[in-house]
Amino acid sequence: MTDETVPSWEEVAHRYGRTIYNFAYRLTGDRDDAYDLSQEVLLRVRKGLRSYRPGSFEGWLWRITRNAFIDETRRRKRRPTVPLPEADRSAAMGTAPSADEALAAVRLDDEIQSALLALPYDFREAVVLCDVVGLTYDEIAETAGVPVGTVRSRIHRGRAMMRERLA
Amino acid sequence: MTHPGDLLSALLDGELTAAERRDVHTHLESCARCRDEYEAVRATRDAVRELPLLDLPPGLLPTPAPARRPVLARAWTWAAAGAAAAALAIGIGLATGSAPAPMDLDTFAEHHTARVLVQPGFQTVRADVGAP
Structure with missing residues (x-):
């Protein structure tokens, strides 16, 4: 999306909706929470687009997404630490070449998701924005409002902590 | 280093x-x-x-709103249909001198109610639609 273009809300929803949903899901580990959070983000985007001026659209979008997530999480007065739901198992079961391989893959996914959820929020957010959303360190720094050096540290330490848990 | x-x-x-x-x-x-x-x-x-990218659940994305006529317009349609049906039934009865054609009274009542709702001054003309 070029910086000169102000997209419509429908374009944003269709282009980024799935990524926003996956971002929320990997941070919460819960499909219902991810749905509610994604809906909240899309509502804020719709309101925000009225005053949006062409610039770094993705930076703007992910700031909104992050803020919505934090606000909603605070509102619910809890930090998400829910284990992976059954639905994820069924989604993965149908795609692998054999049942054993599928089960092993799902178990591994479960473990990785659990390791993600065990991270302190700031580390989890940095890892998810980098490895799930695909933002650069500069974009993550802009989104989170921290220096790039902090992003680099959070990502590396987050991965190292996950590795210890998975070992 | x-x-x-x-x-x-x-x-x-x-x-x-x-x-x-x-x-x-x-x-x-x-x-x-x-x-x-x-x-x-x-x-x-x-x-x-390599974690799987989950599909969006249904209902999260905007979809084009289905074209719906306003309630008032639908009520007028029912009222017009009701009035036409009543006139037709009465007309048939007068022309043939026989009993009025069988009518679904429930449907007629609905049409009539709709007409009265949207046109408060509407007057009813009683007709013999009693049991055959």
Whole structure:
């Protein structure tokens, strides 16, 4: 999306909706929470687009997404630490070449998701924005409002902590 | 150089300058500990990146609203249909001198109610629609 273009809300929803949903899901580990959070983000985007001026659209979008997530999480007065739901198992079961391989893959996914959820929020957010959303360190720094050096540290330490848990 | 630490992930993510990259690679050649750390974070990074991308659940994306006529317009349609049906039934009865054609009174009542609702001054004309 070029910086000169102000997209419509429908374009944003269709282009980024799935990524926003996956971002929320990997941070919460819960499909219902991810749905509610994604809906909240899309509502804020719709309101925000009225005053949006062409610039770094993705930076703007992910700031909104992050803020919505934090606000909603605070509102619910809890930090998400829910284990992976059954639905994820069924989604993965149908795609692998054999049942054993599928089960092993799902178990591994479960473990990785659990390791993600065990991270302190700031580390989890940095890892998810980098490895799930695909933002650069500069974009993550802009989104989170921290220096790039902090992003680099959070990502590396987050991965190292996950590795210890998975070992 | 000292142990690169955070720079190992940055190397994996392509976030280092050419000079930094060269320094880290040089260090890795001589430091088994950092090579182990590098492999550990690489494996974790790959695992997270390979997590399945979930499909959006239904209902989250905007869809074009189905074309719906306003309630008032629908009521007028029912009222017009009701009035036409009543007139037709009465007309048939007068023309043939026989009993009025059978009518679904429930339907007629609905049509009539709709007509009265949208046109308060509407007057009813009683007709013999009693039992055949």
